[in-house]
Amino acid sequence: MLDLSSRHIDTAKLLEAVNWSETAVGSREGWSPSLQLATSIVLSSGLPMALRWGPDFIMIYNDTYRPVLGDKHPWAFGRSACEVWPEVWPEIGPAHEAILAGHSGPLFFENRSLLISRGAAGSETAQFTLSYSPIPDATVPTGVGGVLVSGVETTERFQAEARLEAAEAKARATANRLAAVLESTGDCVFVLDTAWRFSFLNTQAREEIAYGRDLLGGNLWDEFPHAVGTVFWDNYQRVMTERVPATFEAYYPPPLATWYEVNAYPSEEGIVVFFRNINERHAAQERQSLLIRELHHRVRNTLATVQAIFSLTVRSATSFSQFSDAFTARISSLAKTHLILTEDEQQAASLHDLLRLELASFENPRSRRVRLEGPKVRLPSEVAVPFAMAVHELTANAAKYGALSQPKGHIDVTWDVRADGEAQSLHLEWIERDGPVVHAPTHHGFGERLLKRMLTAQARAQVQTEYRPEGLRFIVDLPLSR
Structure with a gap:
C-alpha cells in the first residue's frame, strides 16, 4: 500500500494515488486536454515546475520541485496553493489572480526574496528566479485554466554572492584602512607585484620619486634603470626570491641624487618597500x-x-x-x-x-x-x-x-x-x-x-x-x- 506521508514518494505515484474527485479539479476522467497536457509537461520536466490549476490553484508539481516545499511534501500535492503557501500568498496571489483572469501575460522574477515556512526551523528568507506563465484552456470562460510556475531556487547562490560581496567589501575596507595607514606614515611606501610592477604608491612616495610620472603598472627596473645591478637590485631580488626582509642604506644617482634608508618585506602580492630620504642625516x-x-x-x-x-x-x-x-x-x-x-x-x-x-x-x-x-x-x-x-x-x-x-x-x-x-x-x-x-x-x-x-x-x-x-x-x- 502506498504511504502518502513519506517525503520520498515521487510525484508520478502521487498523481495516481490522489483522489482527484475530492478536489476542485474533479476526477481525472473529466480533465480538459489542456490540464492533461500541462500535467504531463510538468511531471516529465527536469526543471522545478508546479502547475496551479483553476480558481483554487490546485498544485501539481514534479520531483525537482519537492526541495522547494521541504516538509510540506507530499501533503501539498493536490492542495490549493493559497493553503500550501499562506505566508506568501498575499504577496504572490494577486499575480496568479491577474493571469488566471486573463489580465496579465507571463511574468518573470530574478532572485525574488520570499519569507517562507517549509520546515521545523520555521520561517526563512529564500530567493527564487522563476516565471509565471498562463496555460490556455478553451473550456473556461477566461481562456486561461491555470498558472505554470517554473524556475530554480537561488538562495544558496544568492547567499554565496552576498558572502562574496561582503568579503570583497571587507577586503576593500581593509585595503582602504591599510592605504590610510600607509598614507599617514611618515615613510614613503610602494608595493611591487611578482612581475616588479608598481601596484601601490602612497603620496609621499609619489612626491619623492615619481616626478610627475604615473608609476602604477610600470616596471621598477624600467622606471629606475640606474638601480639595476646596485645594492637596490641585490636586496630587492633577495626579498622577492628568498622571502626574507632586508634593511639597507643606499645612494641613488641623479635625477634623484638622494641617500635612502630602505626596509623591504615580502608580501602576498610581491614585496612592500618602506623608504625615507636621509640626505640631511648623511x-x-x-x-x-x-x-x-x-x-x-x-x-x-x-x-x-x-x-x-x-x-x-x-x-x-x-x-x-x-x-x-x-x-x-x-x-x-x-x-x-x-x-x-x-x-x-x-x-x-x-x-x-x-x-x-x-x-x-x-x-x-x-x-x-x-x-x-x-x-x-x-x-x-x-x-x-x-x-x-x-x-x-x-x-x-x-x-x-x-x-x-x-x-x-x-x-x-x-x-x-x-x-x-x-x-x-x-x-x-x-x-x-x-x-x-x-x-x-x-x-x-x-x-x-x-x-x-x-x-x-x-x-x-x-x-x-x-x-x-x-x-x-x-x-x-x-x-x-x-
Whole structure:
C-alpha cells in the first residue's frame, strides 16, 4: 500500500494515488486536454515546475520541485496553493489572480526574496528566479485554466554572492584602512607585484620619486634603470626570491641624487618597500666626521701653540711671577678663541669678534679709544687661532708700552678683502697714535717672535712692523680660503 506521508514518494505515484474527485479539479476522467497536457509537461520536466490549476490553484508539481516545499511534501500535492503557501500568498496571489483572469501575460522574477515556512526551523528568507506563465484552456470562460510556475531556487547562490560581496567589501575596507595607514606614515611606501610592477604608491612616495610620472603598472627596473645591478637590485631580488626582509642604506644617482634608508618585506602580492630620504642625516654625519677630523687637527695645532707659548714665555720671563701672569693671559686668550669656534657650526670666527674679544676692555663711552672698521670677514679655525693670538700680543704690548698705556692713546684697526688671483686675502692694518714716542727695539721680544712664528708658519701670512715715533703700525696680509 502506498504511504502518502513519506517525503520520498515521487510525484508520478502521487498523481495516481490522489483522489482527484475530492478536489476542485474533479476526477481525472473529466480533465480538459489542456490540464492533461500541462500535467504531463510538468511531471516529465527536469526543471522545478508546479502547475496551479483553476480558481483554487490546485498544485501539481514534479520531483525537482519537492526541495522547494521541504516538509510540506507530499501533503501539498493536490492542495490549493493559497493553503500550501499562506505566508506568501498575499504577496504572490494577486499575480496568479491577474493571469488566471486573463489580465496579465507571463511574468518573470530574478532572485525574488520570499519569507517562507517549509520546515521545523520555521520561517526563512529564500530567493527564487522563476516565471509565471498562463496555460490556455478553451473550456473556461477566461481562456486561461491555470498558472505554470517554473524556475530554480537561488538562495544558496544568492547567499554565496552576498558572502562574496561582503568579503570583497571587507577586503576593500581593509585595503582602504591599510592605504590610510600607509598614507599617514611618515615613510614613503610602494608595493611591487611578482612581475616588479608598481601596484601601490602612497603620496609621499609619489612626491619623492615619481616626478610627475604615473608609476602604477610600470616596471621598477624600467622606471629606475640606474638601480639595476646596485645594492637596490641585490636586496630587492633577495626579498622577492628568498622571502626574507632586508634593511639597507643606499645612494641613488641623479635625477634623484638622494641617500635612502630602505626596509623591504615580502608580501602576498610581491614585496612592500618602506623608504625615507636621509640626505640631511648623511650630511650631518659628514659634518660630524669633518668636525672630528677638524678637532683632531685643532688639538694637534693647539698643543703645538701651547708648547710654543710655554717655550717662548719661559725664555722671556725674568721671574716666575712674570711667567705665570704672561702664560695665564695667553692661555686664557687661546681658550676664548676656541670657545668662539666651538659654538660656531662652521668652525669659523668673526674677525670683528676676535678683535673685540681683546680690545673691548679699553673702550670708553666718553672717549673712543678703539676704532674697528672693515667688512664682515669670517676666519676658519686654522687662521682664527694664530690671528687671535697675534691680536692678544698686540693688545698686551699696546697696554704696556704703546698707545693704550696713555689715557689719550688710540688704536685704529682697519681691514678689507682683496683679490689674490683666484683666491682672496685679508689686508689688515693696526695703527697706534697719541701714545708714548716709539723707538725701534734693540732686540726682538717674545711678542714679536710669537707674531712672526704663528702668523707666518700657521696662517701663511705676510707681516710688516713699522716703529714710527707717533705710534706702532702693524700690517698683515693673510690668505683666505675661497
